[in-house]
Amino acid sequence: xxxxVERTALVDFLVRHGDDNVILGxxxxxxxxxxxxxxxxxxxxxxxxxxxxxxxxxxxxxxEIEGSGRDSNWYAMFRNERDxxxxxxxxxxxxxxxxxxxxxxxxxAYQTQLWAGLSSSRDERLSGIAARALKEATYHLxxxxxxxxxxxxxxxxxxxxxxxxxxxxxRFTEExxxxxxxxAALVVAGLICDVTAGKGRFDAIVxxxxxxxxLVSPEDPYQASGGRTGMHTENLGPLLxxxxxxxxxxxxxxx
Amino acid sequence: xxxxxxxxADDIRVMxxxxxxxxxxxxxxxxxxxxxxVDVHDDGSVAVSVTPTYSGCPAMAVIxxxxxxxxSKRGIADVAVEMKHFPVWTTDxxxxxxxxxxxxxxxxxxxxxxxxxxxxxxxxxSSTGVAKVSEFGSTACKSLWVCSTCSEPFDYFxxx
Numbered sequence: 001x002x003x004x005v006e007r008t009a010l011v012d013f014l015v016r017h018g019d020d021n022v023i024l025g026x027x028x029x030x031x032x033x034x035x036x037x038x039x040x041x042x043x044x045x046x047x048x049x050x051x052x053x054x055x056x057x058x059x060x061x062x063x064e065i066e067g068s069g070r071d072s073n074w075y076a077m078f079r080n081e082r083d084x085x086x087x088x089x090x091x092x093x094x095x096x097x098x099x100x101x102x103x104x105x106x107x108x109a110y111q112t113q114l115w116a117g118l119s120s121s122r123d124e125r126l127s128g129i130a131a132r133a134l135k136e137a138t139y140h141l142x143x144x145x146x147x148x149x150x151x152x153x154x155x156x157x158x159x160x161x162x163x164x165x166x167x168x169x170x171r172f173t174e175e176x177x178x179x180x181x182x183x184a185a186l187v188v189a190g191l192i193c194d195v196t197a198g199k200g201r202f203d204a205i206v207x208x209x210x211x212x213x214x215l216v217s218p219e220d221p222y223q224a225s226g227g228r229t230g231m232h233t234e235n236l237g238p239l240l241x242x243x244x245x246x247x248x249x250x251x252x253x254x255x
Numbered sequence: 256x257x258x259x260x261x262x263x264a265d266d267i268r269v270m271x272x273x274x275x276x277x278x279x280x281x282x283x284x285x286x287x288x289x290x291x292x293v294d295v296h297d298d299g300s301v302a303v304s305v306t307p308t309y310s311g312c313p314a315m316a317v318i319x320x321x322x323x324x325x326x327s328k329r330g331i332a333d334v335a336v337e338m339k340h341f342p343v344w345t346t347d348x349x350x351x352x353x354x355x356x357x358x359x360x361x362x363x364x365x366x367x368x369x370x371x372x373x374x375x376x377x378x379x380x381s382s383t384g385v386a387k388v389s390e391f392g393s394t395a396c397k398s399l400w401v402c403s404t405c406s407e408p409f410d411y412f413x414x415x
Binding site: 045046047050057125128 | 339340415
């Protein structure tokens with residue numbers, strides 16, 4: 001990495017994807033003990049932990065590049081809502097298990113493409129983080145897609161609920177493949193991948209899974225965006241309040 | 256304590272044989288393949304690099320502390336533990352000896368990541384009649400299985 005512009009762009013990139021993972025991890029954590037069976041509580045907790053770990057590694061790398069002496073905790077705990085650049089999908093709540101599975105499924109289908117692309121980064125550290133995350137995301141996708149199929153092609157009730165979950169999360173899926181202009185130089189330099197390149201494969205995974213699950217892609221063409229520029233849905237503020245209050249009330253507290 | 260003769264990287268590796276995975280105390284960090292490099296610098300300072308198994312593995316922080324503790328009680332105070340992300344850890348780095356220890360501890364060891372259909376044996380009765388209970392288990396690296404011959408549930412160390 002040579003220029004200041006590239007360094008700033010890479011920090012933005014790392015923080016953006018760190019944000020996706022920390023917010024998703026927090027959302028999943030909320031659901032522990034509410035899952036339909038004990039094995040799913042374990043699954044939700046394990047997947048949340050994987051996402052938090054990825055966030056930590058991305059944030060730590062961003063902090064090192066910035067050289068500000070901060071660590072991963074600072075990015076998670078001391079930034080405000082408008083500073084977070086996670087995709088809107090990550091912050092969406094889960095009124096039931098089907099919503100949680102639908103959100104996870106879309107994220108897993110997206111992240112398997114993202115990590116696969118980033119694992120050939122010229123930046124060894126980033127490619128290492130991505131290659132590990134790819135193994136984890138592949139496992140998550142196997143879990144979430146099997147639930148989409150099991151619930152979609154299940155009982156009348158589970159089918160209705162799974163379709164509702166898909167419908168609720170659908171409008172936040174296009175944003176996953178938005179890539180800010182500041183990334184362009186990093187793509188050219190071979191440090192990151194072209195995120196949009198994964199959209200075709202994502203669409204194919206979604207189409208084949210929904211078909212097997214006897215579910216349909218929503219007709220509604222509306223797609224929301226804004227997360228990448230800090231314009232969030234009403235759901236992020238309360239999540240951050242819950243996640244950050246301890247560190248805000250007692251800065252630096254540890255145990 | 257200042258030692259008269261300079262310690263070597265091999266000496267450090269021997270000292271680190273007491274550092275085990277806190278979740279699987281029969282395996283040392285060398286057995287499991289997460290201890291990567293040991294460097295002894297001219298000024299006597301030691302750099303140890305480790306690689307995480309899973310992104311969110313909570314044992315990593317404990318392992319880092321244990322490395323520092325194991326070396327400092329032998330007079331090596333200047334220790335830096337570095338987290339190395341590349342290349343990525345895989346269960347293929349686990350030694351055959353480590354796999355035997357795992358089975359003895361009641362955890363079915365990971366098969367080769369290249370195996371299309373992994374061979375999973377019940378760690379208690381070696382039966383092949385096993386069934387998966389849950390894709391996720393007590394830690395990120397394990398899944399839950401049950402043996403249909405001896406009826407005992409057991410952990411399988413996932414091959415990644």
